[in-house]
Amino acid sequence: MECQGGIQGVKIEHIMGDDALDPAQGINVARKFVSDELMYGVVGPPVSHVAQASLKIYGKNNLACITTAASKPELTESGYKHFFRVNARNDAHGLNCALFIKRYLKAHKVAVLNEKVAYCQNLATQTIKNLKELGISDILNDTIVAGSKDYSAVLTKVKAYKPDVIFFIATAAPDQAIGVRQAKELGIEAIFFGTEGARDKTDFIEASEGAAEGAYVYHFSPDIYSIQEADAYVKNYEAKYGTLSGFGPPAYEAMNILLTAIDLAAKDGKIDREEVISQLSAIKNYKGILGFPVSFDEKGDLMGGATYFFKVNGQNFDQVAVLTGE
Amino acid sequence: MEDIFAQLSQQAINGITIGGVYALIAIGYTMVYGVLSMLNFAHGELYMIGGFTGWWVLQLFSINHVPVMNAALLISLMILLSMAVSALLGLVIERIAYRPLRKAPRMNLLLSSLGVSIFIQNFILYFQGAKVKVFHVSQLIPQGIRVFHVGGVSISFMRIFVIVTCFLLMVCLTLIIKKTNIGKAIRATAQDIEAAAFMGIDTDKVIVTVFLIGSALGGAAGVLVSLLFTQVDYYVGFQAGLKGFTAAVLGGIGSIPGAMAGGLMLGLCEAMAVTFFPSAYKDVVAFLILIAVLIFRPQGLLGEKLREKV
Numbered sequence: 001m002e003c004q005g006g007i008q009g010v011k012i013e014h015i016m017g018d019d020a021l022d023p024a025q026g027i028n029v030a031r032k033f034v035s036d037e038l039m040y041g042v043v044g045p046p047v048s049h050v051a052q053a054s055l056k057i058y059g060k061n062n063l064a065c066i067t068t069a070a071s072k073p074e075l076t077e078s079g080y081k082h083f084f085r086v087n088a089r090n091d092a093h094g095l096n097c098a099l100f101i102k103r104y105l106k107a108h109k110v111a112v113l114n115e116k117v118a119y120c121q122n123l124a125t126q127t128i129k130n131l132k133e134l135g136i137s138d139i140l141n142d143t144i145v146a147g148s149k150d151y152s153a154v155l156t157k158v159k160a161y162k163p164d165v166i167f168f169i170a171t172a173a174p175d176q177a178i179g180v181r182q183a184k185e186l187g188i189e190a191i192f193f194g195t196e197g198a199r200d201k202t203d204f205i206e207a208s209e210g211a212a213e214g215a216y217v218y219h220f221s222p223d224i225y226s227i228q229e230a231d232a233y234v235k236n237y238e239a240k241y242g243t244l245s246g247f248g249p250p251a252y253e254a255m256n257i258l259l260t261a262i263d264l265a266a267k268d269g270k271i272d273r274e275e276v277i278s279q280l281s282a283i284k285n286y287k288g289i290l291g292f293p294v295s296f297d298e299k300g301d302l303m304g305g306a307t308y309f310f311k312v313n314g315q316n317f318d319q320v321a322v323l324t325g326e
Numbered sequence: 327m328e329d330i331f332a333q334l335s336q337q338a339i340n341g342i343t344i345g346g347v348y349a350l351i352a353i354g355y356t357m358v359y360g361v362l363s364m365l366n367f368a369h370g371e372l373y374m375i376g377g378f379t380g381w382w383v384l385q386l387f388s389i390n391h392v393p394v395m396n397a398a399l400l401i402s403l404m405i406l407l408s409m410a411v412s413a414l415l416g417l418v419i420e421r422i423a424y425r426p427l428r429k430a431p432r433m434n435l436l437l438s439s440l441g442v443s444i445f446i447q448n449f450i451l452y453f454q455g456a457k458v459k460v461f462h463v464s465q466l467i468p469q470g471i472r473v474f475h476v477g478g479v480s481i482s483f484m485r486i487f488v489i490v491t492c493f494l495l496m497v498c499l500t501l502i503i504k505k506t507n508i509g510k511a512i513r514a515t516a517q518d519i520e521a522a523a524f525m526g527i528d529t530d531k532v533i534v535t536v537f538l539i540g541s542a543l544g545g546a547a548g549v550l551v552s553l554l555f556t557q558v559d560y561y562v563g564f565q566a567g568l569k570g571f572t573a574a575v576l577g578g579i580g581s582i583p584g585a586m587a588g589g590l591m592l593g594l595c596e597a598m599a600v601t602f603f604p605s606a607y608k609d610v611v612a613f614l615i616l617i618a619v620l621i622f623r624p625q626g627l628l629g630e631k632l633r634e635k636v
Contacts, residue, residue, distance in 0.1 A: 159336070
């Protein structure tokens, strides 16, 4: 868009806000953004617990938000008009993960650990509900503390439970790297199944120094390297910034969708924030780099979202399955 | 039955490791409290700085995550430099933030220490970013001896190393306090700072020494934990500081053996609690024990009863 001369000839400025995945910081970022009159849209908030805290502030000021990963269902059930997502919701992921654990990993006994923040707790509940419906009732449900860096006590408990699969639900890749590393150290033989945050070559595969080999993760976006439309983007990005994380492509897609909406809103020579929101909700079958067309339903949810599953193979994630709730 | 025994032994190992680290942090709190009757809330940040220094050293002497020097030498260098940097920072903090307030009410010192803590955290956040720093340590230890499995219990080489180092540091400290002149001076100053000054003890020097030792141990704790758990970020000092402070109170604040016992007990209680309760409740159990101890022994496990001065 920038190469095409900006929005209707006006230059775009990209401003970053760092919420450190902390709701309190997220509110500060939101306040800063809404008070900037030249701000017409936000790619974010990135995760559910930050979104939960800050969406109201964006909403009051009619500033459009497209999240790339916040997946708690309630977020789009609160009647917000300004909030959209390019990722599927937890209820879809929970069902798909349960199906994957049963069909693909063939587990009978599952340990589910979650991090006690909105996204993790919610995904744990959704997954366990669906596992039970699929007939798996041998489930250990316990929690971990984000950032505590030591999960050996709870993993010791998991080891004694002897599950077939550990579903390790944490927000960030580094915590999952510690999880998989300490599970190996304790001699746990169960399959390690991590969440979308873990699809990060540097912070999960490299940081676990070999312990992640053979582990599975799910993600809300497909393997970007296998999509032709994404070729140019991947090449340009990696030449400049190094390896892509799983969050990169959806964020890029969200940014482009937002810029398209802003561009459409500015076509008649004037623009306001409400106009950007209505242009966003009118987006239909946007074809970008994610390999599927993006359309939003009336709540702002992505239509027809799927869950993608990957296995760690050396330094790469190999896509092994795609599930859409069937 | 064998299962539960293996699980409890494993939790004991987990607990002793983290407990030893809590103990090292608690010593810093308790020593400063002993001589100045103040809570140094910036102490957790010295732990964080210790971790970061270790990471910088490791980065400096590794190419593509492979160390360029002897692993034992590199680990020693990491620990020594972390202790040195934390000790130095402890001295600077004492000189800038605490000494000018020596005669002020204790509350001012407490606030000053909170300010220092926030400053250091944000300083690191600004210059190092919020992203976690990963320690690539697997190349430091030869393949065959990384993890030992005995019965149902697993213990890694690094864990053994951390436990042993914690205990060696504590033994060294005990010898310094018990056998040397400066140790005697520290004990005297802790007992009564004015009387110690009358006896010709340079109490300023003692206070500086206390900050030096306490901060160095905090830094050592930081780098040891980072070696074991392989990650450090700008925020780790907060949680560690809180646990270290709790351990110090549990053991009896002002008492060095108390800090050691308090740290180990806190670590063990947390690990054991996870076995029997959901792990979300591990802090609840740990703090319930703290409250119970304080009800029946207000001076802490090994603290001395303060007699009212008439």
